[in-house]
Amino acid sequence: MENKQVKKQPKRGLWKPEEDLLLKNYVETHGEGNWAAVSEKSGLMRGGKSCRLRWKNYLRPNIKRGGMSKEEEDLIIRMHKLIGNRWSLIAGRLPGRTDNEVKNYWNTHLKKKCRLGKRKAIELSCHQIGIDNNNNNNNKKLPQLCDSQQKDIAQGISEEESNNLTDTTTGSLNYDTELCGVMIPPNNGAFVFDDEPFITYLDSFVLFECMGSEDTYSQSQMGMGMQSIMP
DNA sequence: AACATGGGCAACCGCTTTACG
DNA sequence: TCGTAAAGCGGTTGCCCATGT
Numbered sequence: 001m002e003n004k005q006v007k008k009q010p011k012r013g014l015w016k017p018e019e020d021l022l023l024k025n026y027v028e029t030h031g032e033g034n035w036a037a038v039s040e041k042s043g044l045m046r047g048g049k050s051c052r053l054r055w056k057n058y059l060r061p062n063i064k065r066g067g068m069s070k071e072e073e074d075l076i077i078r079m080h081k082l083i084g085n086r087w088s089l090i091a092g093r094l095p096g097r098t099d100n101e102v103k104n105y106w107n108t109h110l111k112k113k114c115r116l117g118k119r120k121a122i123e124l125s126c127h128q129i130g131i132d133n134n135n136n137n138n139n140k141k142l143p144q145l146c147d148s149q150q151k152d153i154a155q156g157i158s159e160e161e162s163n164n165l166t167d168t169t170t171g172s173l174n175y176d177t178e179l180c181g182v183m184i185p186p187n188n189g190a191f192v193f194d195d196e197p198f199i200t201y202l203d204s205f206v207l208f209e210c211m212g213s214e215d216t217y218s219q220s221q222m223g224m225g226m227q228s229i230m231p
Numbered sequence: 232a233a234c235a236t237g238g239g240c241a242a243c244c245g246c247t248t249t250a251c252g
Numbered sequence: 253t254c255g256t257a258a259a260g261c262g263g264t265t266g267c268c269c270a271t272g273t
Contacts, residue, residue: 014241014267035258052259053242088261099261100241108239236272241265248260 010039010047015054019044023051024059057098064096068105076102077110 026042032055035048044051057063068076072094079090087099087106094102 012243033258047243048258049244050242056260057241085262103262104240234273236270238270239268241267243265244263246261246263248258250258251256252254 010050011045012050015058019046020054020059023054027055027059053100057100062096063098068097068109072097073105073110076106077114080106080110080114 022042022044023038026038026044030038030041035052037048038044038051039046039048042051046054075093076090079086079093083089085103085106087103091097091099091102
């Protein structure tokens with residue numbers, strides 16, 4: 001005979017409107033936080049995590065629903081290029097959008113778009129430096145990571161510095177710059193625009209903020225460099 | 232009409248980080 | 253300093269619906 005106490009499993013699956021109402025009323029009365037208590041005291045048979053997620057992603061005030069604007073899409077693309085799958089950071093730049101929404105939007109809409117862009121850019125780059133897939137005769141192994149690139153960006157590499165990486169006599173790309181143009185980042189998530197192969201000066205400000213810099217000067221520069229996309 | 236397939240999205244899982252005693 | 257609970261986060265799963273065959 002089983003002597004184990006059967007622990008009641010929290011309810012799962014899609015939220016019903018009445019559950020939303022319960023949660024909304026409870027949070028509006030008692031405030032956010034202590035989600036385990038919310039699930040108990042509100043009468044919801046949901047886990048605390050589930051309640052928190054539902055509130056954060058759907059019930060919280062000022063949540064923006066519906067399709068992304070061109071500006072929002074563009075910002076997601078740029079930021080993802082810089083910082084990869086840091087969805088909460090990206091969402092933080094989009095008022096009313098949640099990390100889950102940004103993540104889903106990326107996975108369903110933007111990833112495909114950008115994959116095409118990357119393929120084109122890599123093909124173009126390989127052509128420029130004489131690499132082809134079948135004959136890697138120059139033994140130049142491309143590193144998998146681009147740490148130096150990321151550091152440069154984090155330190156706010158200037159446009160001038162960036163330009164200096166290009167051989168002005170031939171117009172061809174020096175090795176490092178070339179990496180910056182086509183680099184597949186550590187998380188394999190970034191991409192390259194067809195018409196925008198290099199990280200811009202402006203983009204470096206975005207990354208600065210995302211790195212959580214405490215430096216006030218940098219913060220003020222960021223404010224100048226990048227504004228949130230307002231509805 | 233019935234079934235298969237794929238896209239979109241909400242929700243869950245599990246790991247990491249943070250807060251607190 | 254350590255242990256624990258709560259919260260945060262990104263990856264993954266599974267359901268629903270539209271479209272194609």
